Every structure is written in structure tokens, then in C-alpha cells.
Amino acid sequence: xxxKKILIANRGEIAVRVIKSARAMGIKTVALYADxxxxxxxxxxxDEAHCLGTGTLKETYLNQAKxxxxxxxxxxxxxHPGYGFLSExxxxxxxxxxxxxxFIGPTAExxxxxxxxxGSKIAVEKYNVPMxxxxxxxxxxxxxxxxxxxxxxxxxxxxxxxxxxxKGMRIVHAESExxxxxxxxxxxxxxxxxxxxxxxxxxxxxxxxxxVQVMSDTHGQHFHLFERECSIQRRYQKVxxxxxxxxxxxxxxxxxxxxxxxxxxxxxxxxxxxxEFIMGADQKFYFLEMNTRLQVEHPIxxxxxxxxxxxxxxxVASGEKLNLKQVDIRQNGHAIECxxxxxxxxxxxxxxVGTIKKIGTATLKDVRLDCGYVDGSVVGVNYDPMLAKxxxxxxTREEAINKMLVALxxxxxxxxxxxxxxxxxxxxxxxxxxxxxxxxxxPDHGESLKPLPAESKEFAVHVAAYLLAGTKPAASSDxxxxxxxxTSLSGLRN
Amino acid sequence: MKRNLLLNQTAVSVDVNAISAEKVSFEWxxxxxxxxxxxxxxxxxxxxxxxxVQHRLQVTSGLVSGCGLDxxxxxxxxxxxxxxxxxxxxxxxxxxxxxxxxxxxxxAVIKGQTLLVLEAMKMEHAIKADKDGKVRKxxxxxxxxxxxxxxxxxxx
Numbered sequence: 101x102x103x104k105k106i107l108i109a110n111r112g113e114i115a116v117r118v119i120k121s122a123r124a125m126g127i128k129t130v131a132l133y134a135d136x137x138x139x140x141x142x143x144x145x146x147d148e149a150h151c152l153g154t155g156t157l158k159e160t161y162l163n164q165a166k167x168x169x170x171x172x173x174x175x176x177x178x179x180h181p182g183y184g185f186l187s188e189x190x191x192x193x194x195x196x197x198x199x200x201x202x203f204i205g206p207t208a209e210x211x212x213x214x215x216x217x218x219g220s221k222i223a224v225e226k227y228n229v230p231m232x233x234x235x236x237x238x239x240x241x242x243x244x245x246x247x248x249x250x251x252x253x254x255x256x257x258x259x260x261x262x263x264x265x266x267k268g269m270r271i272v273h274a275e276s277e278x279x280x281x282x283x284x285x286x287x288x289x290x291x292x293x294x295x296x297x298x299x300x301x302x303x304x305x306x307x308x309x310x311x312v313q314v315m316s317d318t319h320g321q322h323f324h325l326f327e328r329e330c331s332i333q334r335r336y337q338k339v340x341x342x343x344x345x346x347x348x349x350x351x352x353x354x355x356x357x358x359x360x361x362x363x364x365x366x367x368x369x370x371x372x373x374x375x376e377f378i379m380g381a382d383q384k385f386y387f388l389e390m391n392t393r394l395q396v397e398h399p400i401x402x403x404x405x406x407x408x409x410x411x412x413x414x415x416v417a418s419g420e421k422l423n424l425k426q427v428d429i430r431q432n433g434h435a436i437e438c439x440x441x442x443x444x445x446x447x448x449x450x451x452x453v454g455t456i457k458k459i460g461t462a463t464l465k466d467v468r469l470d471c472g473y474v475d476g477s478v479v480g481v482n483y484d485p486m487l488a489k490x491x492x493x494x495x496t497r498e499e500a501i502n503k504m505l506v507a508l509x510x511x512x513x514x515x516x517x518x519x520x521x522x523x524x525x526x527x528x529x530x531x532x533x534x535x536x537x538x539x540x541x542x543p544d545h546g547e548s549l550k551p552l553p554a555e556s557k558e559f560a561v562h563v564a565a566y567l568l569a570g571t572k573p574a575a576s577s578d579x580x581x582x583x584x585x586x587t588s589l590s591g592l593r594n
Numbered sequence: 595m596k597r598n599l600l601l602n603q604t605a606v607s608v609d610v611n612a613i614s615a616e617k618v619s620f621e622w623x624x625x626x627x628x629x630x631x632x633x634x635x636x637x638x639x640x641x642x643x644x645x646x647v648q649h650r651l652q653v654t655s656g657l658v659s660g661c662g663l664d665x666x667x668x669x670x671x672x673x674x675x676x677x678x679x680x681x682x683x684x685x686x687x688x689x690x691x692x693x694x695x696x697x698x699x700x701x702a703v704i705k706g707q708t709l710l711v712l713e714a715m716k717m718e719h720a721i722k723a724d725k726d727g728k729v730r731k732x733x734x735x736x737x738x739x740x741x742x743x744x745x746x747x748x749x750x
Binding site for chain 2: 335447448450451452453457458460480481505509510512514515517520521524528551552553554555556557558559560561562563564565566567568569570
């Protein structure tokens with residue numbers, strides 16, 4: 101069925117992203133917004149916009165009944181869930197389809213299967229997928245699990261089976277610490293997911309997070325669009341992603357991409373998905389999980405393959421057969437994404453709030469800013485701290501890093517503290533430049549990622565620019581340092 | 595002329611020798627510097643140093659970005675000083691919601707004990723006692739919204 105109007109059940113940058121692809125395809129869009137988001141670009145960029153009122157997320161962006169009501173009244177024929185929110189909610193997918201609408205995403209069955217950390221592992225094991233040694237069964241007895249940990253060999257990782265975002269996760273180095281770690285992981289899991297079931301796995305040292313983008317249509321075709329390396333993380337969340345993954349042999353790349361396709365084929369997947377793997381220093385990789393949605397970091401894949409992933413999602417949802425061959429999907433050059441977040445990396449990555457006074461503009465070719473805010477937008481505490489994604493493409497990794505450094509200089513987010521300076525420190529780090537990426541990069545390089553002291557000669561030119569800008573002391577009281585309560589607090593720290 | 599500045603939230607001072615609309619020379623980090631403003635276009639400025647090297651920066655609302663670094667710069671004002679003076683002790687490190695209050699007024703606590711838990715943007719943050727003592731006052735209850743920097747509790 102040809103889709104004519106898409107309702108976007110999301111906000112911010114991903115809503116804007118979907119609007120752009122829909123518009124390019126001649127499809128109308130309906131935006132949704134909570135009261136506090138009324139002035140964001142996704143609202144005025146869409147062809148129609150409807151207010152979800154005020155209140156908690158449950159009453160707004162997670163309010164399935166209200167969202168379906170708007171979809172019906174606006175005569176939308178499809179719903180795009182974006183990422184987060186309802187994107188991996190099997191019940192929502194079913195409700196959308198029951199209402200006679202198209203869900204732009206996988207089947208409810210696939211969401212349910214892959215949403216369960218234990219179930220998904222059991223399901224993919226039969227497709228010859230390398231699995232990390234571990235225990236994924238239902239026996240949750242402490243003594244039994246302790247025995248399993250011993251069998252697997254320490255260090256082991258305890259993980260909430262319904263989890264994500266690092267909640268209910270513990271690394272245990274010795275048998276003597278096991279029971280205590282198990283109890284605290286279980287209590288955290290129970291609170292976060294109303295389910296205290298855990299699984300135990302071999303803990304891979306210097307692990308890398310490598311994932312593969314897959315795309316399946318409803319005519320039995322399953323493709324991969326190569327890998328992404330997402331090892332630079334803080335609080336178990338990605339900060340910098342890139343493709344191709346550095347230091348990956350052609351053989352390993354082929355094997356990991358093929359494995360992802362086998363999984364998509366095996367579960368008869370539909371639409372865009374991402375198979376995540378953990379890879380050790382020996383380039384051995386193990387299945388981690390499958391994300392049944394569009395990923396935040398999908399733009400880097402678009403930059404190296406030339407495809408519009410949201411466009412492909414819409415084509416698949418319309419029932420089209422993708423006119424593609426695997427051999428025609430090529431990985432060209434190198435792309436890097438930096439997540440610009442409202443947070444203070446030099447103080448535990450705690451979130452910051454404020455009004456964005458000015459967003460800078462990137463001037464180099466092949467640099468893309470995916471952003472859901474404009475000058476004057478207010479960043480509050482109710483939503484994710486990600487402000488924007490900055491993406492740079494170049495023929496080589498080294499050039500892509502250089503281009504990103506220039507782009508980060510240019511794309512300021514003035515008015516509130518962000519991690520832009522920190523991102524530049526990461527990109528300039530000798531180990532990052534050498535491609536020595538692993539998921540402990542940030543904690544392991546804590547010292548060498550610290551900011552320059554204020555009184556460093558490198559800041560002379562900044563001081564000069566400030567003095568020459570002729571900012572009067574009176575005007576500066578409107579500046580960053582005094583209006584943002586968080587920066588005033590930081591002042592005290594020093 | 596001495597200018598007292600806050601640079602990335604740190605108080606610094608700079609000795610300005612001469613300043614005009616196009617040129618500035620000053621003492622900074624133990625050496626003399628002079629720069630010439632050669633271009634200004636919107637928020638972008640280009641400065642040329644004494645060696646002839648040109649530096650491109652964005653100057654926006656107190657944020658100077660360029661040469662791979664961010665510098666948030668502001669003059670130290672009486673207001674900023676006063677604001678800094680009221681802070682200290684058990685403050686909210688971020689804006690958010692009081693998720694849990696774990697102690698009562700009058701309760702004895704030890705250094706490192708969690709007093710309250712804040713929640714913002716899907717993250718929890720424990721507010722811990724900075725010393726042994728007794729809870730004099732808890733200034734908020736569960737569910738209250740707080741600004742970053744606000745005092746949350748007092749110990750004696």
C-alpha cells in the first residue's frame with residue numbers, strides 16, 4: 101500500500117529526520133508534541149502537528165491511546181516510532197496494526213523475541229551465531245548461578261535479562277564477590293524493569309562494541325549495510341560512532357556482516373534492524389542483542405553507503421520489494437558521528453539545562469548536523485540530554501577525524517554546557533587516532549582526557565577574542581556563567 | 595589594566611597592556627601576547643598573532659570556540675561572586691527531581707552515607723554526606739523539582 105501520510109510518534113531530532121525523508125518522498129507528516137515541546141522544529145516542520153498535552157511521558161509520548169486517536173483523526177496511514185519511546189514496544193506495534201495502520205518497523209513478534217535478552221539468545225543460537233560463554237537459563241538460585249559463574253570462569257558479567265542502559269549490570273572478578281553483586285544487580289533490575297531475572301556471561305576484556313545494520317523487505321530479501329563501531333561510551337551509552345570499524349580484518353568484517361544477515365533471515369525480520377556484537381582483542385565476536393528499530397547512529401551508515409535508511413524503512417513498510425543486490429551495497433570512505441549532549445563530562449557527565457542561545461553552522465562539505473533544536477530552544481530535565489548529532493564523512497579515517505574537529509569548533513551550542521570540548525579531546529587522543537577503541541576507553545583514559553587548566557597558553561587567543569569582542573561586564577551578566585545555575589555551581593568547584 | 599575573568603568557571607586575571615577595536619596586547623600564562631582582529635563576520639572572528647598566524651574562532655554569548663578548544667569566558671561581576679558564595683555543601687549537582695529522601699531530620703549520618711537520590715534525564719544521582727554529623731534540615735521532599743546548585747540538606 102502506498103503510504104501518503106505518516107504520523108511520527110516521537111520528538112526532536114529523530115522526528116525531524118523522519119520528516120525530511122518523508123518530504124523527499126512526497127509523503128505528508130503529522131508531528132506530535134508535549135506542551136513543553138511546542139516550539140521545537142519538529143512541530144513546525146511537519147505538515148500538521150497535534151498536542152499531547154502536559155504531564156509525564158506516559159501521558160504524552162508514551163500515551164498509545166491518544167497517539168492512535170490522532171492518527172485516526174488526521175487520516176495518517178502509517179506510524180513511524182523513531183527510536184526510544186514506543187519504538188520497541190510490541191504491544192504498540194500490535195495496536196497500530198489492529199487499528200488498520202502500518203507500523204514502520206518490524207513485526208510485534210520480532211520486537212518481542214529480541215526484546216528479551218535470554219529469549220533472543222536462545223532464538224539465534226540455532227543460526228550458527230557465536231555466543232559468549234554464559235548462562236541464560238531460568239534457574240535464578242544464587243548458589244546455582246555462583247556455580248555457573250565458576251564454570252564460565254571469572255571475570256563474569258551479571259546482566260538484567262530485561263535490561264538496557266547499564267541498569268542491573270555488575271562485573272565480578274572473584275567468586276567471593278559473586279553473591280553480593282548478584283543481590284544488588286537483582287534489586288536494581290527489579291526496580292528498573294519490574295523483573296529481577298539475570299543472566300551471566302564471560303566478561304570480555306578490552307571489548308569492542310561492533311554492530312551491523314540490516315535491512316529486510318517483506319519479499320524474503322535480507323541485506324546488511326556493513327558494520328559500525330560504537331565502542332566510545334560513557335554510562336554504557338555511545339558517544340562517538342564510526343564506520344568502517346578500525347583495525348578490522350576483511351575476513352572478520354565479512355563474517356560479522358554475514359552473521360547479522362543470517363539472524364535477520366532466520367527470524368524472518370522486517371525493516372531496519374541492528375545486530376550488536378561484542379568483540380575481543382582477538383577479533384572473535386559474540387552476539388550481544390538485536391535492536392529492532394532505527395539506531396541513533398544510522399547516519400554514518402547513510403554517509404558511507406549513500407542510502408536513506410528512513411526512506412528504505414518506508415519502502416519496506418509500503419510492501420515494496422527493494423530493488424537491491426547485496427553486491428551493490430558498498431562501503432565508501434569513512435564516517436564518524438559525535439553525539440553532542442547537554443552534560444558536563446568533567447563532572448561525572450551530569451546533565452545540564454538551559455536555553456540554547458546559538459547553534460553554529462558547519463561550513464565543510466560532507467558534514468551533517470541532525471538536530472532537533474534551534475536558537476532559543478529550551479533544554480529541560482524531562483528528556484534525553486542529546487542535543488544533536490554531528491556527522492562527518494571523508495575518504496579516510498584520518499581526514500574524517502580532522503573534519504570532525506573543524507566541525508566541532510564551528511558548531512557551537514552557546515548558552516548551556518555541552519560535551520563539545522570533551523568530544524574534541526577524545527578525537528585528538530593518540531589512542532583514538534590509532535584506532536585503539538574499546539568500551540572502557542573513557543574510564544581508562546580519565547587522566548589524559550582532562551580539560552586544559554584555565555591558565556594555559558592555548559587559551560590566549562580565546563582571551564584575545566573575548567577582549568576584542570568588547571563585551572562589557574554588564575552584558576556578560578547575561579552570559580553563560582551567570583544564567584545557567586549549573587555553571588555557577590561548577591565555578592565553586594574550582 | 596587588570597581584568598578579572600571567569601574562564602571555564604575558573605577565576606583568572608589578565609593584564610591588558612593596550613586595547614583598541616582592532617588590536618589587543620596582554621600578559622597571559624607567563625608570557626606576552628598580541629593579536630590583531632582582521633575579520634569579523636557574524637559570530638566568526640579571525641585574529642592574527644605577532645608571528646602572522648591566523649586563528650578562526652566563534653564568539654557567541656560568552657562562549658569562545660576554536661583551535662580545538664572551548665572557553666566560556668565572562669567578566670567577574672559582583673552578582674557572580676554573590677551567587678558563588680551561597681553555594682557549598684550539599685547541593686544538587688544537576689537540575690532534577692528529588693526521587694528519594696533516605697534520612698530524617700535529627701538522624702545521625704556518617705560521611706559517604708546517601709541522604710537523597712536525585713533523578714533527571716533517566717539518571718539517578720546519590721547525594722552523600724560530606725562529613726559525619728546530624729541532619730539539621732532536609733530542604734525538599736520526594737517529588738520536588740530542584741534547580742542545579744540548590745542546597746538540598748544541611749548537616750551539623
